[in-house]
Amino acid sequence: xxxxxxxxxxxxxxxxxxxxxxxxxxxxxxxxxxxxxxxxxxxxxxxxxxxxxxxxxxxxxxxxxxxxxxxxxxxxxxxxxxxxxxxxxxxxxxxxxxxxxxxxxxxxxxxxxxxxxxxxxxxxxxxxxxxxxxxxxxxxxxxxxxxxxxxxxxxxxxxxxxxxxxxxxxxxxxxxxxxxxxxxxxxxxxxxxxxxxxxxxxxxxxxxxxxxxxxxxxxxxxxxxxxxxxxxxxxxxxxxxxxxxxxxxxxxxxxxxxxxxxxxxxxxxxxxxxxxxxxxxxxxxxxxxxxxxxxxxxxxxxxxxxxxxxxxxxxxxxxxxxxxxxxxxxxxxxxxxxxxxxxxxxxxxxxxxxxxxxxxxxxxxxxxxxxxxxxxxxxxxxxxxxxxxxxxxxxxxxxxxxxxxxxxxxxxxxxxxxxxxxxxxxxxxxxxxxxxxxxxxxxxxxx
Amino acid sequence: xxxxxxxxxxxxxxxxxxxxxxxxxxxxxxxxxxxxxxxxxxxxxxxxxxxxxxxxxxxxxxxxxxxxxxxxxxxxxxxxxxxxxxxxxxxxxxxxxxxxxxxxxxxxxxxxxxxxxxxxxxxxxxxxxxxxxxxxxxxxxxxxxxxxxxxxxxxxxxxxxxxxxxxxxxxxxxxxxxxxxxxxxxxxxxxxxxxxxxxxxxxxxxxxxxxxxxxxxxxxxxxxxxxxxxxxxxxxxxxxxxxxxxxxxxxxxxxxxxxxxxxxxxxxxxxxxxxxxxxxxxxxxxxxxxxxxxxxxxxxxxxxxxxxxxxxxxxxxxxxxxxxxxxxxxxxxxxxxxxxxxxxxxxxxxxxxxxxxxxxxxxxxxxxxxxxxxxxxxxxxxxxxxxxxxxxxxxxxxxxxxxxxxxxxxxxxxxxxxxxxxxxxxxxxxxxxxxxxxxxxxxxxxx
Numbered sequence: 001x002x003x004x005x006x007x008x009x010x011x012x013x014x015x016x017x018x019x020x021x022x023x024x025x026x027x028x029x030x031x032x033x034x035x036x037x038x039x040x041x042x043x044x045x046x047x048x049x050x051x052x053x054x055x056x057x058x059x060x061x062x063x064x065x066x067x068x069x070x071x072x073x074x075x076x077x078x079x080x081x082x083x084x085x086x087x088x089x090x091x092x093x094x095x096x097x098x099x100x101x102x103x104x105x106x107x108x109x110x111x112x113x114x115x116x117x118x119x120x121x122x123x124x125x126x127x128x129x130x131x132x133x134x135x136x137x138x139x140x141x142x143x144x145x146x147x148x149x150x151x152x153x154x155x156x157x158x159x160x161x162x163x164x165x166x167x168x169x170x171x172x173x174x175x176x177x178x179x180x181x182x183x184x185x186x187x188x189x190x191x192x193x194x195x196x197x198x199x200x201x202x203x204x205x206x207x208x209x210x211x212x213x214x215x216x217x218x219x220x221x222x223x224x225x226x227x228x229x230x231x232x233x234x235x236x237x238x239x240x241x242x243x244x245x246x247x248x249x250x251x252x253x254x255x256x257x258x259x260x261x262x263x264x265x266x267x268x269x270x271x272x273x274x275x276x277x278x279x280x281x282x283x284x285x286x287x288x289x290x291x292x293x294x295x296x297x298x299x300x301x302x303x304x305x306x307x308x309x310x311x312x313x314x315x316x317x318x319x320x321x322x323x324x325x326x327x328x329x330x331x332x333x334x335x336x337x338x339x340x341x342x343x344x345x346x347x348x349x350x351x352x353x354x355x356x357x358x359x360x361x362x363x364x365x366x367x368x369x370x371x372x373x374x375x376x377x378x379x380x381x382x383x384x385x386x387x388x389x390x391x392x393x394x395x396x397x398x399x400x401x402x403x404x405x406x407x408x409x410x411x412x413x414x415x416x417x418x419x420x421x422x423x424x425x426x427x428x429x430x431x432x433x434x435x436x437x438x439x440x441x442x443x444x445x446x447x
Numbered sequence: 448x449x450x451x452x453x454x455x456x457x458x459x460x461x462x463x464x465x466x467x468x469x470x471x472x473x474x475x476x477x478x479x480x481x482x483x484x485x486x487x488x489x490x491x492x493x494x495x496x497x498x499x500x501x502x503x504x505x506x507x508x509x510x511x512x513x514x515x516x517x518x519x520x521x522x523x524x525x526x527x528x529x530x531x532x533x534x535x536x537x538x539x540x541x542x543x544x545x546x547x548x549x550x551x552x553x554x555x556x557x558x559x560x561x562x563x564x565x566x567x568x569x570x571x572x573x574x575x576x577x578x579x580x581x582x583x584x585x586x587x588x589x590x591x592x593x594x595x596x597x598x599x600x601x602x603x604x605x606x607x608x609x610x611x612x613x614x615x616x617x618x619x620x621x622x623x624x625x626x627x628x629x630x631x632x633x634x635x636x637x638x639x640x641x642x643x644x645x646x647x648x649x650x651x652x653x654x655x656x657x658x659x660x661x662x663x664x665x666x667x668x669x670x671x672x673x674x675x676x677x678x679x680x681x682x683x684x685x686x687x688x689x690x691x692x693x694x695x696x697x698x699x700x701x702x703x704x705x706x707x708x709x710x711x712x713x714x715x716x717x718x719x720x721x722x723x724x725x726x727x728x729x730x731x732x733x734x735x736x737x738x739x740x741x742x743x744x745x746x747x748x749x750x751x752x753x754x755x756x757x758x759x760x761x762x763x764x765x766x767x768x769x770x771x772x773x774x775x776x777x778x779x780x781x782x783x784x785x786x787x788x789x790x791x792x793x794x795x796x797x798x799x800x801x802x803x804x805x806x807x808x809x810x811x812x813x814x815x816x817x818x819x820x821x822x823x824x825x826x827x828x829x830x831x832x833x834x835x836x837x838x839x840x841x842x843x844x845x846x847x848x849x850x851x852x853x854x855x856x857x858x859x860x861x862x863x864x865x866x867x868x869x870x871x872x873x874x875x876x877x878x879x880x881x882x883x884x885x886x887x888x889x890x891x892x893x894x
Binding site for chain 2: 017022024025027031032035037041061062063065066067069071072073074075076078079080082083085086087101102103105106109110112113114116117133136137138139167172174176179181182184187197198199200201202204205206295
């Protein structure tokens with residue numbers, strides 16, 4: 001074991017009452033956790049005490065009466081994370097925001113502000129919004145076409161990153177005696193004119209001590225993977241099995257390399273919702289009991305969500321999974337493709353498919369040792385750079401931080417103390433030199 | 448003196464290094480105050496200790512290299528106020544945001560989130576953006592016409608207030624035993640279709656304990672006053688003299704009454720930047736010394752700002768103030784009109800006009816007693832409901848909170864303790880019943 005050994009990275013997805021059917025009914029979880037900033041702060045502090053790299057806030061801007069509890073009623077990511085920023089000191093803060101329904105100037109400004117407030121710990125999880133109904137909240141008859149969304153996202157991100165470099169890092173002498181606040185030569189306009197956006201700049205805020213917020217992404221479709229390989233510095237991945245995770249990991253790292261990027265600078269974190277008990281048998285029993293409480297009607301709604309809330313109630317439950325060839329898959333395309341592919345490959349009926357996705361196979365069920373073993377296998381086996389743990393009930397999170405994390409630390413796989421101050425330092429990502437600064441040319445040459 | 452006596456309301460405008468030429472050069476003020484969340488938190492806590500009603504954050508989304516220091520480089524209001532929210536417990540939190548360059552769904556959501564995070568202390572200062580150059584940061588060749596801006600603002604606010612009522616206050620039974628999280632009948636779509644916006648809703652966040660954020664506004668032009676009388680619950684007013692303030696106060700209160708509103712539910716707060724010293728003579732000397740340090744070139748830039756950064760360098764400084772009849776006054780229209788009117792009425796040259804606005808007449812210069820007397824005169828004389836104090840250098844703010852506030856408290860003009868928990872309670876504003884709730888009809892009838 002050397003000090004240079006590659007380390008796991010851990011995120012904590014704080015999603016209040018949870019994104020599944022029954023998370024919110026857990027007796028220890030406050031029913032209003034999704035709108036209670038104290039819940040978020042308490043859990044962020046627990047994650048920080050356990051030396052996690054970051055907390056992660058998911059998001060989407062559309063609901064119906066049938067939407068799952070957490071989505072129905074929750075705090076907005078930027079305001080939430082600013083409150084968490086001043087209630088913590090080391091942990092990274094990743095917030096989700098869509099490029100489909102915002103102005104780049106406002107997004108650049110709010111994330112830059114979060115980055116300063118947190119003293120260099122902000123990350124933006126760039127999404128294009130899977131739910132087609134969201135268009136109606138933003139004056140559009142229909143959502144952007146899936147491919148357009150990604151082209152728009154790429155240009156949006158270009159604009160935002162350009163705006164973030166509006167001031168060189170030494171632009172403000174603030175010399176009170178001489179009366180020089182700004183070195184005007186170090187303020188830069190952007191003057192971007194593109195397919196979707198035209199933005200003059202400059203942005204009215206300086207860079208933070210990590211240079212720019214970290215860019216996360218979570219795409220699973222062909223377009224999503226291409227975008228991730230091109231621009232992501234962190235990826236929240238979706239993987240049901242070691243094999244799936246390995247395929248995704250190899251593919252996205254290769255795409256990054258093809259773009260001339262260092263694949264180590266794309267940190268891939270699959271979601272993790274372990275079920276932990278003293279013994280493997282107890283953990284398996286808990287998992288089965290949880291699955292036994294699922295409701296078929298809700299499972300059908302949940303199955304339809306990535307397909308623009310497609311109404312599965314119209315089909316025969318016990319016939320083979322229906323032909324959805326008439327749907328355009330413009331919503332959560334990667335997730336929708338996964339459902340259809342799984343149903344076809346495994347030859348499932350609609351009922352079986354609904355159960356299959358309400359109670360997805362979970363590779364992380366067992367004793368603390370078993371779960372740590374599986375984490376190690378994925379990490380060393382080329383399936384991930386770490387995990388994004390989804391926090392719901394407090395007892396389960398405590399089991400993970402108190403029992404699993406120490407095993408990972410003993411094995412030299414996870415930090416026992418933060419080595420740096422910024423999220424870029426936690427994740428081993430380079431400091432982005434300002435594009436207008438003399439050091440920029442050198443930094444590009446060294447990549 | 449009775450317990451029902453009308454009380455002064457005080458806001459603290461936290462504007463970092465300050466919006467004038469030389470504020471930032473004060474030896475006690477950190478040069479990076481505008482981007483230092485710790486500066487904002489410290490001053491919000493001082494204002495809260497002095498029992499102020501609220502802190503107030505101004506904003507605008509456009510800069511040039513010649514812009515004054517605070518505007519050049521500052522934190523964004525929503526992220527800033529969320530951080531302040533969890534660092535304070537009583538004081539209100541008012542943030543400025545423009546209706547010209549945002550989506551109503553995003554604005555509704557972020558202010559609702561701030562309102563929950565602060566447990567009912569949020570206010571939105573609704574502006575339409577005076578600076579025409581801002582259009583270029585949002586894909587527009589030119590800014591909206593002044594009248595269009597206000598029509599757009601009115602519809603924008605309608606949408607936001609409608610979205611804020613998406614959930615009735617008892618919409619979430621969160622009954623874990625029965626499995627009922629939401630009472631679906633108490634979630635309401637908006638289905639707004641108007642001239643500028645079409646928004647289906649519902650918003651994915653519940654109301655706070657104050658029902659909805661307080662609506663502030665700061666318009667000075669004819670359109671601005673009409674909008675204020677129609678929708679504002681608080682107004683940040685601009686007044687150079689007691690007489691000006693009285694005229695504005697009477698006019699806006701009358702406009703509110705004409706709209707069928709209770710004039711007491713429009714709280715009018717002129718800006719206040721007192722110069723305080725032990726004696727009147729000392730205070731006058733400080734004021735004169737400050738004015739003596741002003742720079743004419745910067746004063747000319749500042750004079751041009753409300754006129755779309757009009758270049759006054761092109762004119763003879765000692766000729767009468769130039770004819771600007773060719774300008775459309777689409778920027779800060781009220782401010783621009785005031786400059787032109789003042790120069791004409793007082794028969795000033797351009798040089799005199801520049802000095803006149805760089806060193807504006809300040810009625811609040813003197814000993815603590817003198818300043819308290821003038822505050823009392825304005826308050827009891829029908830010129831205001833209180834003041835919005837602009838915080839810059841720490842020593843001056845301490846003189847105000849430690850020396851002037853206690854005099855106002857002794858005279859029974861200002862609270863010695865918060866009586867309520869929410870900003871609406873501090874300002875004496877009614878709780879807005881949800882438009883979909885049975886109690887709404889009764890509340891409307893009682894107004």
